[in-house]
Every structure is written in C-alpha cells, then in structure tokens.
Amino acid sequence: MIEIVPRETTRPLLTALIPVIAALAALALAAIPLLAAGAPLLQAYKQMFLGVFGSFFTFTEMLTRATPLIFTGLAAAIAFRAKLWNIGGEGQLYLGALAAVWIGTGMIDGPPALMIPLVLLAGAIAGGLGMLGPAILKLRFGADEVVTSLLLNFIILIFVQMMLEGPFKDPMGLGWPQSEPIIDAAILPGLFERMRLHAGFLLAIGTALITWIITALTVWGLKARAVGENAAAARHAGIGVTRLMLIVAFASGALAGLAGVSEVAGLKGYLTSDLSPGFGYAGIVVAMLARLSPIGVVLAAIYVASVFVGADSMSRAMGVSSFLADLTVSLSLICVLLGGFFAQFRLRFRGAQTP
Amino acid sequence: MIDILQIFLSESFWAASLRIASPLIFGVLGALLCERSGVLNLGIEGIFVVGAMTGWMAVWLGAGLWGGVLAAALAGALFGLLHAILTVPFGLSQHVSGLGITLFATSVASFTYRTALPDVTSPPRIEPFRAMDIPILSDLPFLGPVLFQQTPMTVLALVLVLVVWWVMDRSALGVAIKAVGDNPDAVNAQGLSVVGLRMGAVVAGSALMALGGAFLTMSAFDAFFFGMVNGRGWICIALVIFASWQPGKALLGALLFGMFDALQVRLQTEAGSFIPGQVFLMIPYILSIVALVIAARRADYPRALLTPWRKGQR
Numbered sequence: 001m002i003e004i005v006p007r008e009t010t011r012p013l014l015t016a017l018i019p020v021i022a023a024l025a026a027l028a029l030a031a032i033p034l035l036a037a038g039a040p041l042l043q044a045y046k047q048m049f050l051g052v053f054g055s056f057f058t059f060t061e062m063l064t065r066a067t068p069l070i071f072t073g074l075a076a077a078i079a080f081r082a083k084l085w086n087i088g089g090e091g092q093l094y095l096g097a098l099a100a101v102w103i104g105t106g107m108i109d110g111p112p113a114l115m116i117p118l119v120l121l122a123g124a125i126a127g128g129l130g131m132l133g134p135a136i137l138k139l140r141f142g143a144d145e146v147v148t149s150l151l152l153n154f155i156i157l158i159f160v161q162m163m164l165e166g167p168f169k170d171p172m173g174l175g176w177p178q179s180e181p182i183i184d185a186a187i188l189p190g191l192f193e194r195m196r197l198h199a200g201f202l203l204a205i206g207t208a209l210i211t212w213i214i215t216a217l218t219v220w221g222l223k224a225r226a227v228g229e230n231a232a233a234a235r236h237a238g239i240g241v242t243r244l245m246l247i248v249a250f251a252s253g254a255l256a257g258l259a260g261v262s263e264v265a266g267l268k269g270y271l272t273s274d275l276s277p278g279f280g281y282a283g284i285v286v287a288m289l290a291r292l293s294p295i296g297v298v299l300a301a302i303y304v305a306s307v308f309v310g311a312d313s314m315s316r317a318m319g320v321s322s323f324l325a326d327l328t329v330s331l332s333l334i335c336v337l338l339g340g341f342f343a344q345f346r347l348r349f350r351g352a353q354t355p
Numbered sequence: 356m357i358d359i360l361q362i363f364l365s366e367s368f369w370a371a372s373l374r375i376a377s378p379l380i381f382g383v384l385g386a387l388l389c390e391r392s393g394v395l396n397l398g399i400e401g402i403f404v405v406g407a408m409t410g411w412m413a414v415w416l417g418a419g420l421w422g423g424v425l426a427a428a429l430a431g432a433l434f435g436l437l438h439a440i441l442t443v444p445f446g447l448s449q450h451v452s453g454l455g456i457t458l459f460a461t462s463v464a465s466f467t468y469r470t471a472l473p474d475v476t477s478p479p480r481i482e483p484f485r486a487m488d489i490p491i492l493s494d495l496p497f498l499g500p501v502l503f504q505q506t507p508m509t510v511l512a513l514v515l516v517l518v519v520w521w522v523m524d525r526s527a528l529g530v531a532i533k534a535v536g537d538n539p540d541a542v543n544a545q546g547l548s549v550v551g552l553r554m555g556a557v558v559a560g561s562a563l564m565a566l567g568g569a570f571l572t573m574s575a576f577d578a579f580f581f582g583m584v585n586g587r588g589w590i591c592i593a594l595v596i597f598a599s600w601q602p603g604k605a606l607l608g609a610l611l612f613g614m615f616d617a618l619q620v621r622l623q624t625e626a627g628s629f630i631p632g633q634v635f636l637m638i639p640y641i642l643s644i645v646a647l648v649i650a651a652r653r654a655d656y657p658r659a660l661l662t663p664w665r666k667g668q669r
Contacts, residue, residue: 004444004665037470085450143644143651146397146450147593151640154586158640162633284454321469326462333455334441341445 127257435561
C-alpha cells in the first residue's frame with residue numbers, strides 16, 4: 001500500500017528551488033528521447049548548451065526568443081493568480097500583432113516617439129478585448145472561460161489568415177499572404193549591431209517589473225489575489241469581484257497582445273499567420289514554472305527560450321527532431337507540478353500485512 | 356432556399372454529418388466519463404493527437420486496422436493514467452495538469468513521428484477502414500448510405516454510446532461513478548474506493564478520446580499530419596457541457612455539430628464566390644462557443660468536478 005501523508009515540516013529553501021529542480025529534471029529526462037533517436041548523449045547536451053551560450057550572438061538569439069514568452073508568461077500568471085483561466089494567449093498575441101500592423105503600416109505616420117507607443121497601445125487594447133470577451137461570457141452566462149478562450153485561438157487565427165488574404169494583404173508580397181511591412185518609425189529598434197535582439201526585450205523586462213510592483217505592492221494586486229483564493233470571501237469583504245475580474249482579464253489579454261506587437265514590430269517587420277510557434281501556450285508553462293511570480297516569469301522564459309534555441313541548434317547539427325524542445329518544455333511543466341506536490345506531501349510505503 | 360432544402364434531403368449530407376460527428380462522439384463520451392467522476396480532462400486535445408499518431412503508426416508497422424484501434428486506445432489510456440495520478444491521488448490542479456498532458460502528449464506524438472520518419476516529404480499512407488457493404492442493409496434506400504455504408508469505426512462509436520449509456524444509467528458501476536463525481540465522501544463511507552473509481556474513469560475516458568483521434572487517421576483520412584486534430588478535443592469539452600453529461604445528448608450534440616459542419620462545406624461551394632472561405636472555417640468554433648453559452652446557465656455540473664479528494668480530509 002502507498003499512503004500519501006502531509007509533511008510535518010516544509011523546507012522553504014527546497015520549496016523555492018522546486019522550479020529549478022523541475023527544469024533540471026526535465027532536461028535529464030530529455031535523455032530518453034535523445035537515446036531513442038540514437039543521438040550520442042554528451043555531444044547532444046553539449047551542442048544544446050553551445051547553441052545558447054556558445055557566443056554572444058547565440059545568447060542574444062535566446063533573449064530574442066524569450067521576449068514574447070515573458071509577455072505571454074505574464075499574461076498567464078496574472079490571470080491564473082485570480083483563478084481566471086486565460087488559455088487564449090495565442091489568439092490574443094495574434095490580435096495584438098494584427099492591431100500593430102493595422103496602425104503601423106501607413107494608416108498613421110509620425111515620429112517614432114509617437115508611432116511606437118501607438119502600436120504598443122493598439123496591440124495591448126486588441127489583446128485585452130480578446131480576453132474581455134470570454135470573461136464577459138463567463139460572468140454573464142457562466143460559460144467556462146477555458147473552453148471559450150481556447151476556441152477563440154482557432155477563430156482568431158483563421159480571422160488573421162482571412163485578413164492577410166484580404167484587406168491586409170501586401171500587394172508587393174508576390175502573392176504570399178502577408179501584411180505590408182511596418183513603417184520604419186513604428187519599428188522597435190535593435191539593441192546591437194547585426195543582432196536580432198530588439199527593444200521589445202527591455203520592454204518585456206520593464207513590464208515584468210511593473211507587473212511585479214502592481215501585484216505585490218498595490219491594493220489592486222492584493223485584491224486580485226484575494227479573489228483568486230476565495231471569491232466568495234472576497235465579495236463578502238466588499239471587493240467588487242466582477243469589476244476586478246474584468247480588469248484582470250483585460251490586463252492579461254493586453255500582455256499577450258504586447259507579445260504580438262513585440263514580435264511583429266521588433267522581429268519580423270510584417271505579419272504572417274505563422275508569427276507564433278505556440279508562444280501563447282508556452283506562456284502557460286512559463287507562468288507555472290515561475291509559480292505565477294512576475295519576476296520568476298523572466299527567469300522561466302529564459303529557461304524555456306534556452307531549451308528551444310539550444311534544441312534547435314542541436315537538431316540542426318545532429319539531425320534529432322526539434323520537437324525535442326516541445327517535449328522538454330512540457331516535461332518541465334509536469335515536473336514542476338510533481339515538485340509542488342512532493343514539497344507538501346510524501347509517500348509512505350507500507351507492507352500489506354500492517355492494518 | 357431551395358438549395359438548402361435540397362441539401363437536407365440528400366443522403367450524402369446525412370452520411371457526411373454522421374462521419375464528421377464520429378470522432379467527436381468518441382471524444383465527448385470520453386470527456387463525459389472523466390467529468391462524471393469529478394475530473395476535468397483537458398489532456399483531450401493531446402490524447403486525440405496521440406491516438407491519431409499511434410493508430411496510424413501501428414497499422415503502418417503492420418498491426419492491422421483493429422490492432423491500430425487497440426494501440427491507440429492503450430496509448431490514450433497511458434496518458435490518461437498520468438493525468439489520473441496527478442489529479443486524483445496527488446490532487447493537483449486539473450486545469451494545469453490537463454494542459455500539461457495536452458502539451459506532453461502532442462510533443463511525444465510529434466517527436467515519435469518525426470524520429471521514425473525523418474526524411475518523408477509527403478506523409479506515408481495506410482489502407483484505412485473502408486465503407487461497409489452489408490447485404491440488404493447497405494442497399495436500403497436512404498438509411499443504407501447514411502447508416503450502413505459508414506466505416507466500422509462509426510458503428511463502433513454508435514455502439515459505444517449505447518455501452519456508455521448502459522454503464523452510466525443502468526449499472527451499479529455507473530451509479531458509483533456518478534456518485535464519486537457528486538459526493539465522494541458518501542462513496543467513501545460506503546466502503547468504495549474514491550481514488551480507484553476516479554482513476555478508472557479517467558483512464559477509460561482517455562482511451563475513448565484516443566479512439567476519436569484514431570478515427571481521423573484510420574477512417575477519415577489515411578495518413579498523419581501535424582495539426583490535424585485542430586481543436587476537435589476542445590470542441591468535445593464544450594459539447595459535453597451542452598450534452599449535460601448524458602450519453603444520449605452527447606450523441607445528439609455531436610450529430611448537430613456534424614450537421615452544421617457538413618452544411619458549411621456545402622454552403623461554401625454555393626456561396627464561396629462572394630464570402631471568403633475562412634468565414635466558413637470559423638463556424639465550427641463559433642458554434643461550439645454558442646452551444647456552450649446556451650448550455651452554461653442551466654448546466655448541472657457534477658458537484659465535485661475540479662475538487663480533489665483526500666481520505667480523511669474534507
């Protein structure tokens with residue numbers, strides 16, 4: 001018989017280290033698919049490491065990949081804190097990108113000091129509205145926001161494809177379904193010569209800091225957490241739960257929308273329907289690895305981005321499928337869940353003869 | 356209007372509706388079983404992918420079509436077991452664990468497929484289930500093409516509706532599963548194992564979900580593509596609420612959905628010249644949201660859904 005018993009003592013240091021242990025465990029478990037694919041293990045791990053830390057360029061590539069993950073991770077973290085299950089980050093990202101392209105491809109012209117805040121604002125509002133919909137359906141009709149926000153991802157992606165083949169299509173795009181390029185004044189500037197890392201990264205770090213200040217130090221943050229922990233008690237204490245949920249939903253969607261702006265105005269320069277390889281979904285893993293802490297999100301996004309960039313490089317060099325990255329990232333989520341459990345409980349094995 | 360009437364009168368429309376509904380029937384039944392026991396299984400989307408890939412690969416490796424069905428069910432059960440362990444005895448968040456299972460299962464399937472077939476440009480095809488040809492029955496007017504010229508997996512789906520209905524509404528096991536999803540303490544007081552019942556329901560439900568995926572690669576198409584599941588699992592999660600967790604209504608919901616989908620394909624050929632094709636592609640997802648909104652107000656959720664249960668702790 002296996003029994004689950006609560007631990008008498010919890011070790012705070014160990015608890016704090018759970019995400020790190022989970023991340024390392026997932027990397028170690030990646031050895032199984034690597035062996036199954038017939039790759040020499042040491043060389044594969046070395047290649048993954050060098051793919052990220054091999055040069056300054058590869059390191060900036062990793063930070064470039066981490067940028068949208070910080071935004072989508074923050075989006076999931078603040079929603080999950082309030083027990084609002086926003087799984088629609090992927091769709092909200094595309095809404096943000098679409099709004100940025102709408103404003104930023106010549107509709108308005110101005111200096112960067114005007115254009116950059118404008119595309120960011122447009123993307124944030126579009127993303128925010130994208131999550132406000134499911135939140136209203138939940139509050140008004142009781143429709144589960146998990147399902148509605150998930151299904152919206154598909155609807156929005158099809159909508160983006162429709163726009164890219166219709167009104168948003170670049171007439172100079174040689175027939176490809178892509179938007180016109182964003183005008184120079186609205187482009188987030190690069191940070192280093194001949195590198196792809198752009199100002200979106202600094203913006204992401206700044207946003208994480210602001211989010212941390214709001215969630216940890218302001219009344220808003222405390223109220224949102226109270227609603228997440230016990231909505232009935234929060235309502236009893238006089239917190240406007242409905243209003244707060246709508247604000248959290250809008251803010252969460254807006255953060256995911258910023259990921260889209262950052263990708264389209266910082267990295268790609270124009271919109272295609274394959275802008276995001278699942279950054280919205282990966283943001284959920286980032287948020288969970290960060291244990292919903294905004295500062296943790298930055299670190300977790302750097303870890304997830306390292307896995308993706310490292311595995312890509314290893315994949316090119318050794319012919320192992322790059323799905324290894326997705327496998328490792330999803331394993332980290334399961335490991336961090338297990339870690340959270342074993343920090344609170346332990347298993348007691350008993351012989352069958354004892355009663 | 357005449358055109359729409361003609362569509363509704365045609366055999367091929369009803370045959371297509373049932374065909375489109377088939378994978379959803381498996382999925383909704385699976386979700387129903389899990390949720391009735393009190394466990395939300397958001398792993399469904401990934402379990403669909405695993406079922407699709409495993410079923411296809413088993414046949415491709417020479418296991419035979421029914422061998423593929425079995426392999427898919429076993430693979431689904433395995434991921435279901437992982438979700439069951441995380442959510443039932445360990446009592447972790449059903450939302451997060453389910454999403455984790457979807458990401459994990461999808462990447463395992465994709466990695467396995469890519470590793471087994473590193474260089475293929477066009478996906479290898481298998482010989483899928485063929486339409487049945489039953490003497491007399493298949494030749495019946497109207498009913499023949501609609502019901503008896505389907506593939507055997509569609510028949511399996513319909514049979515499973517009966518099986519799940521019988522188990523849930525007519526057997527002692529069903530009473531226990533429903534009780535464990537409503538009031539686990541009462542079940543425990545009767546000396547039944549809450550953990551065992553819930554884990555069993557999640558594992559069996561996940562096996563059913565995987566059959567929905569297997570239908571795609573073994574009946575609807577004849578190959579595995581990345582992204583082929585395309586939200587069908589999530590649609591099932593919406594449909595099970597629409598069906599108020601009842602097998603009969605689950606069948607009805609899946610059929611209605613199949614009808615709308617078959618209709619949009621036909622309308623697309625009629626109206627495709629002046630309405631962009633994507634509008635029609637959005638319809639299934641929009642319909643699912645509409646169905647959810649309509650059903651949500653009167654939805655009678657299993658009362659202990661999402662609530663973990665630990666012995667001696669209330």
